[in-house]
Structure formats: C-alpha cells, structure tokens
Amino acid sequence: MSAVTQIAPTPVAPVVTRPTRRRRVRKAAWNLLGVIVFLVMVFPVYWMIATAFKPGHDILSYTPQWIPTHPTLSNFHDATHMPFFWDAAKNSLIVVSIVVALSLVLAFLAALALAKFRFYGRRPFIVLILGVQMVPLAALIIPLYIMMSRLNDVKGVNHVLGVDKLGGVIAMYLTFVLPFAVWTLRGFLLGVPKELEESAMVDGTTRFGAFVRILLPLVGPGLVATSIFAFIQAWNEFIIAYVFLHTPQKQTLMVWLASFTTLRGTDWGPLMAGATLCSLPVIVFFLLVQRRIAFGLTAGAVKG
Amino acid sequence: MAEIQFIHVSKVYGGDTPAVRDLNLEVNEGEFVVLVGPSGCGKTTALRMVAGLEEITEGEIRIGDRVINDLPPRERDIAMVFQNYALYPHKSVYENLAFGLRMRKVPKAEQKRRVEEIARVLGLGEMLNRRPAQLSGGQRQRVAMGRAIVREPKAFLMDEPLSNLDAKLRVQMRAEIARIQQALKVTTVYVTHDQVEAMTMGDRVAVMRDGKLQQVDTPQRLYDAPANLFVASFVGSPPMNLFEAGVRRDNGRLLCRVGDSQFELPADLAAARPALGEYAGRRIAVGIRPEDVREASGWDGARLRGRILLVESLGSEQLVHIEVAAAPLERSDLVDIAAQPPGPSLGVGELEQAVTLLGRFDRHLLLSLGEAVEVAIDPRLLHFFDLETGVAVPSAVDAPVAAGVAG
Numbered sequence: 001m002s003a004v005t006q007i008a009p010t011p012v013a014p015v016v017t018r019p020t021r022r023r024r025v026r027k028a029a030w031n032l033l034g035v036i037v038f039l040v041m042v043f044p045v046y047w048m049i050a051t052a053f054k055p056g057h058d059i060l061s062y063t064p065q066w067i068p069t070h071p072t073l074s075n076f077h078d079a080t081h082m083p084f085f086w087d088a089a090k091n092s093l094i095v096v097s098i099v100v101a102l103s104l105v106l107a108f109l110a111a112l113a114l115a116k117f118r119f120y121g122r123r124p125f126i127v128l129i130l131g132v133q134m135v136p137l138a139a140l141i142i143p144l145y146i147m148m149s150r151l152n153d154v155k156g157v158n159h160v161l162g163v164d165k166l167g168g169v170i171a172m173y174l175t176f177v178l179p180f181a182v183w184t185l186r187g188f189l190l191g192v193p194k195e196l197e198e199s200a201m202v203d204g205t206t207r208f209g210a211f212v213r214i215l216l217p218l219v220g221p222g223l224v225a226t227s228i229f230a231f232i233q234a235w236n237e238f239i240i241a242y243v244f245l246h247t248p249q250k251q252t253l254m255v256w257l258a259s260f261t262t263l264r265g266t267d268w269g270p271l272m273a274g275a276t277l278c279s280l281p282v283i284v285f286f287l288l289v290q291r292r293i294a295f296g297l298t299a300g301a302v303k304g
Numbered sequence: 305m306a307e308i309q310f311i312h313v314s315k316v317y318g319g320d321t322p323a324v325r326d327l328n329l330e331v332n333e334g335e336f337v338v339l340v341g342p343s344g345c346g347k348t349t350a351l352r353m354v355a356g357l358e359e360i361t362e363g364e365i366r367i368g369d370r371v372i373n374d375l376p377p378r379e380r381d382i383a384m385v386f387q388n389y390a391l392y393p394h395k396s397v398y399e400n401l402a403f404g405l406r407m408r409k410v411p412k413a414e415q416k417r418r419v420e421e422i423a424r425v426l427g428l429g430e431m432l433n434r435r436p437a438q439l440s441g442g443q444r445q446r447v448a449m450g451r452a453i454v455r456e457p458k459a460f461l462m463d464e465p466l467s468n469l470d471a472k473l474r475v476q477m478r479a480e481i482a483r484i485q486q487a488l489k490v491t492t493v494y495v496t497h498d499q500v501e502a503m504t505m506g507d508r509v510a511v512m513r514d515g516k517l518q519q520v521d522t523p524q525r526l527y528d529a530p531a532n533l534f535v536a537s538f539v540g541s542p543p544m545n546l547f548e549a550g551v552r553r554d555n556g557r558l559l560c561r562v563g564d565s566q567f568e569l570p571a572d573l574a575a576a577r578p579a580l581g582e583y584a585g586r587r588i589a590v591g592i593r594p595e596d597v598r599e600a601s602g603w604d605g606a607r608l609r610g611r612i613l614l615v616e617s618l619g620s621e622q623l624v625h626i627e628v629a630a631a632p633l634e635r636s637d638l639v640d641i642a643a644q645p646p647g648p649s650l651g652v653g654e655l656e657q658a659v660t661l662l663g664r665f666d667r668h669l670l671l672s673l674g675e676a677v678e679v680a681i682d683p684r685l686l687h688f689f690d691l692e693t694g695v696a697v698p699s700a701v702d703a704p705v706a707a708g709v710a711g
Contacts, residue, residue, distance in 0.1 A: 195387075198357050198386070200403070201378060202355055202356070203407055204407030204408050206376070206378065207376075214392060218393065218394060
C-alpha cells in the first residue's frame with residue numbers, strides 16, 4: 001500500500017525528425033521496458049484490491065484467481081467490524097493532521113530563516129538538516145524509545161509525550177518529516193527573487209506582511225509537495241507506531257493492519273480489504289492537492 | 305513631494321570595504337537626479353538606503369524634513385522601480401497596480417479610479433486582467449512604472465529600470481520616463497551605469513566611483529567642465545581623449561609639448577586658469593573631446609601629426625582612430641578603464657610612445673587607412689588635469705566642486 005509519488009519527470013522520447021528503422025526499434029524497446037516497470041509497480045496494488053473482493057476459498061486456492069469472479073463485500077464488512085478499527089482510524093487521522101499542520105508551519109518558518117536571513121550558525125544548521133536525514137531509522141529506534149520512556153516520568157509533559165502516547169509518535173514523525181520539509185521549502189523560497197519582498201515592503205507591507213502576502217502564495221507548490229510528503233510519511237509509518245504504541249485503543253491503522261496476522265495464520269481477505277481502505281485517504285489527499293502543484297508560478301515576476 | 309538629503313552618509317558591509325563613503329547630496333523637490341558610475345561604485349547601495357532596504361552605517365538621510373534612518377520602508381512614502389521589475393507574479397496587472405494602495409487602506413472606489421487612470425495613461429487598459437507572465441518586457445516595465453506612479457509618493461527611486469530592455473525600447477522608455485517625471489514633478493533618484501541615460505534624463509547627474517561622489521552637476525556642465533580625470537573619461541561617448549603633456553614657461557609664455565610637437569597656450573587661457581602656471585616644468589594630463597579633434601586643413605594653430613588606424617562610419621559622421629605621438633596616461637587607476645580606447649595595435653605602432661586619438665569627423669571627408677593626417681588642436685578646447693590627483697586644473701571663473709579620484 002505504498003502510494004507511488006512520481007518525483008522525476010516521465011522520460012520523454014527524443015523528438016524523431018526522420019524515423020529510421022533503428023530508432024523505431026529502440027523506441028519500442030524503451031516503451032516495452034516502461035510497460036514492464038509499470039506492471040511490476042501496479043501488480044501488488046491490483047492484487048491487494050482484487051483479493052479484497054474475493055471470497056475466502058478463492059483467495060487460498062492453489063490456482064491463482066486473476067480476476068475476482070465472485071466479488072463480495074464481506075471482507076470489508078469483516079475488516080470494519082474488527083475490534084479497534086474505528087479507534088485506529090481516528091488515531092491515524094489525528095496523527096496525520098497534526099503532523100502535516102505542524103510540519104508545514106514549522107518548516108515554512110525555518111526555511112524562511114534559512115533562505116532569507118543571515119545569522120550565526122546558518123551553514124552548520126543546513127548541514128545538520130542534511131546530516132540528520134542520513135541516520136538510519138533502525139539505529140534510532142532504541143535510543144528514542146529509551147528517551148521517550150523517560151519522558152513518561154516527567155510531570156507536566158507525560159500526558160502528551162512518552163511511550164504509548166500519540167503525542168510521542170507525532171513528535172517522532174516530526175523529527176523525520178521536518179528536515180526534508182525544511183530543505184524542500186528552502187529551495188522554493190530561494191527561487192523567489194528578493195526584490196519581490198522588497199517591493200512589497202516599499203509598497204507598504206511589513207516584513208512579515210511581505211512573507212504572508214507575497215512569499216506564501218508563491219511557494220504554494222512547495223507547501224503542497226511538503227504536505228504530501230508529510231501525509232504519506234505519517235500515514236504509512238509502521239515501525240515507530242508498532243514499537244511505541246502498546247494499547248490497542250491507541251494504535252494507528254498500520255499497526256491495526258498487522259493484527260490480522262496472528263499465531264494461527266493470516267486472515268488475508270479482511271487484511272487486504274483493510275489495506276485497501278487504508279490506501280484510500282492517501283490517494284484522495286493526493287488527488288485533492290496535486291492540482292495545485294503548478295511549477296513555474298514565479299514566471300513573469302522578473303525579466304525572464 | 306519632498307527633497308532628499310544625504311548627509312555624510314556611509315555604508316560598510318560586514319566591517320571591511322565601504323560601499324558608500326561620506327556621501328553628501330541634495331536632491332531638490334521635483335528634481336530628477338541620476339546616480340551614475342561603473343558597477344560597484346555604490347550607487348545602488350545609496351538608493352537602497354533611501355528606500356530602507358539597506359541600513360545606514362553612518363550619517364543621515366532626510367526625506368522632506370524627516371530623518372528616515374530608522375523608519376521601515378513602508379513609512380517612508382517612496383516608490384521604487386526595480387531593475388527586474390519585481391512584479392508580483394501571482395497577481396493580475398490590476399492587483400499589482402493596486403497593491404500599494406490596498407496596503408495603504410485607500411478606499412476601493414478610489415483604488416479603482418486611480419488604477420484605471422494610470423493604466424489608461426500607460427496604455428495598459430486592455431491588460432488589467434493579465435498576469436505579468438503574459439506581458440512583454442516593455443509592458444512589464446510599464447506596469448512597474450505604473451505601480452510606482454499610482455501611489456503618488458513623495459519620491460521615486462529607480463534602480464536601472466531600463467537595463468533589461470532591448471536598445472530600441474530603452475531609448476523609447478527613456479524619453480517616456482523623463483516625460484512622466486516632468487509632468488508629475490516628483491522628486492526622483494535614478495540609478496544607472498549608462499552615462500548616455502544619465503546625461504539624457506537627469507536634471508543633474510551625480511557621478512560616483514568606489515563609493516565616493518566625484519561630481520554633481522547638470523549634464524552639460526559635467527560634460528564641459530569635468531572635475532577630474534575619472535568624470536572626464538566616464539562622461540561622453542566616445543570618451544574624451546587623454547594623454548600626458550609637458551608644460552614649460554618660455555619668455556612669459558606657457559608652452560605645451562605633446563610628443564614631438566609644441567604649441568603655445570594663449571595668454572587668455574593662462575589667465576582663465578591661473579593654476580596652469582604652477583605646472584611649468586612639470587607633466588600634466590591633457591584631454592580633448594572627440595568632436596574637438598579636427599582635421600587641420602585651413603588651421604594655422606597647433607597641429608599634431610598622426611596616422612589613421614581605423615575609420616568607423618556612423619552614417620551621420622565618422623569616428624576616426626588616429627595614432628599620434630604622445631605619452632599615454634600612466635595612472636590608469638585615475639580614469640574609467642572601460643572607456644579607454646585600446647592602445648596602438650600590434651605592428652602598427654612604430655612610434656615609441658603613441659596614443660590613439662578618437663575624432664568625430666565630417667562624413668564627407670575622404671579618409672583611408674594608414675593615411676598620414678594632421679590634426680588641429682585648439683588649446684582653448686583642451687582640458688587640463690593634475691597627473692597625481694586627477695583633479696582638473698581649476699578655472700578662475702568658477703572653480704568646480706573638485707574631488708580627487710584617488711583615496
């Protein structure tokens with residue numbers, strides 16, 4: 001259930017002026033490769049959805065059922081009636097919305113400082129942001145767990161942060177989302193010529209007013225890209241949530257999905273139905289905001 | 305409308321070299337003053353200090369009778385046109401024009417009236433709903449101008465607003481801006497590195513170099529009486545011819561020696577520039593404008609012999625490069641290097657010390673390459689400068705505001 005976000009532009013075949021035989025063959029080969037890659041990427045998603053609609057005996061048959069011939073909704077019924085489904089859905093929504101909102105605000109302000117102001121320690125800070133992203137998650141889990149568990153004993157903080165608290169998981173996600181978000185937004189902010197703010201300030205806004213009225217709309221695409229990233233990270237994350245959240249009522253959807261695999265085996269139908277349901281919000285969110293990724297919005301600001 | 309005063313203004317970036325040094329300049333109410341100089345001379349920094357985009361290290365700037373050193377840009381009531389226009393790309397032309405009014409809480413109906421009026425005057429009426437990206441360079445330039453005009457500010461600040469336009473459009477917009485300024489009578493400070501722009505547009509022109517003001521005067525006086533070698537070489541296109549000469553006194557007469565020819569400096573000239581006498585027995589820098597370099601037929605005064613290196617036909621006249629025997633200026637740091645013609649070309653210079661004189665000659669004169677010519681030199685048209693300081697030898701009538709180039 002990984003939503004594939006395309007970052008690099010689709011490779012475009014060179015404009016053919018005089019199609020020779022060799023060129024045509026080469027082009028066909030590239031197209032074939034593209035189709036193969038596409039199939040490899042899409043197949044798991046297809047299989048997940050297909051399985052979600054199959055009755056139990058079709059799922060476990062030794063001859064694979066490529067197309068669900070007897071589609072049923074019973075898996076979805078089972079999944080949504082599993083214990084703690086709604087708790088998990090609620091928790092996931094809380095975690096994701098707070099992570100997206102906080103990361104946008106914090107990252108925008110941090111990126112603003114990095115892109116528009118000179119201050120002591122700016123370069124080390126930029127290097128730090130890059131460096132943090134290189135540390136593997138697995139290496140951090142145990143120290144972070146120990147740190148979080150100590151927070152459980154700190155009065156005043158311990159009903160928000162700590163092990164088995166949504167706040168703890170949110171804080172963890174932010175530490176992973178923020179560096180990327182700050183870095184991305186900084187790039188977008190650097191792309192806006194400084195004369196635009198200066199002009200706004202001469203025209204009568206305060207410095208902050210210039211940020212809000214001129215810069216913010218111009219880095220819209222950056223904010224969208226960042227929010228998509230934060231959303232996907234927070235929604236799909238499994239390991240941290242699995243390690244830090246013990247009580248079933250406090251688990252997120254990804255941890256809840258894992259509960260389909262028990263010592264007695266895996267209940268594939270409802271699991272796939274649950275997984276399909278879990279993918280939906282990511283797809284919906286992406287469709288909602290992707291229209292706003294319009295690059296080249298600053299065109300025409302300055303002589304181009 | 306208000307006057308702008310720079311009083312001992314200095315700007316230092318990061319503790320080392322100053323960008324602007326002790327600038328004193330007064331821009332009168334309704335006046336169009338052009339700051340001009342080669343890149344890095346501090347002219348843009350000076351302008352940005354007025355706008356409030358750059359802090360003032362020392363001294364004070366006044367707009368009207370207010371010291372504006374510590375006021376944020378929005379409270380200075382000035383409008384600025386940027387080199388790259390800085391139009392808000394996410395706003396339509398209308399919104400761009402109205403932005404300043406909106407920030408100043410001008411009533412909606414009034415905003416609409418003023419924006420539409422300006423758009424009509426600038427010929428942007430049809431484009432109010434377009435985005436900047438959909439406009440041509442000239443139209444963007446107009447919007448940038450309109451955005452400044454519509455605010456009816458105390459002063460306009462313009463930072464090389466024409467440098468992004470192509471040559472034809474630049475000439476056209478140059479006249480247009482000058483006309484608008486004359487109609488509105490708004491105090492304007494205009495920054496450019498193009499001395500033609502400076503000369504054609506400004507009521508007065510302030511020439512800067514290395515953060516120091518060299519001379520402020522009307523374009524004509526700047527041209528006729530440059531205060532030092534730098535101004536002399538910077539103002540005028542093609543630039544003034546500069547070379548070294550020796551001065552000596554002989555029976556009470558002042559003689560000037562250029563290369564191997566010698567001529568007398570007439571008594572009236574010596575009287576007008578009494579300081580010239582102090583240079584007797586010393587070397588001096590001599591300048592002559594290209595249009596004052598004439599073909600010598602029919603001239604019974606001083607002549608310089610030379611050889612034609614190159615003839616550039618401009619249609620209305622021809623620009624002739626003539627190699628003459630004379631000592632070139634040694635202190636190249638005193639002049640605008642970019643404006644200096646190249647030295648004698650390889651293989652041509654058989655003279656030990658040669659200078660290329662640029663002359664504007666009548667287009668009907670038949671000249672050919674390599675031809676030997678005689679050039680008439682009228683001593684009254686010469687400019688004299690001190691070789692060490694670069695300062696012009698002061699005239700007795702009105703000593704120009706002189707400033708040494710060096711230091």
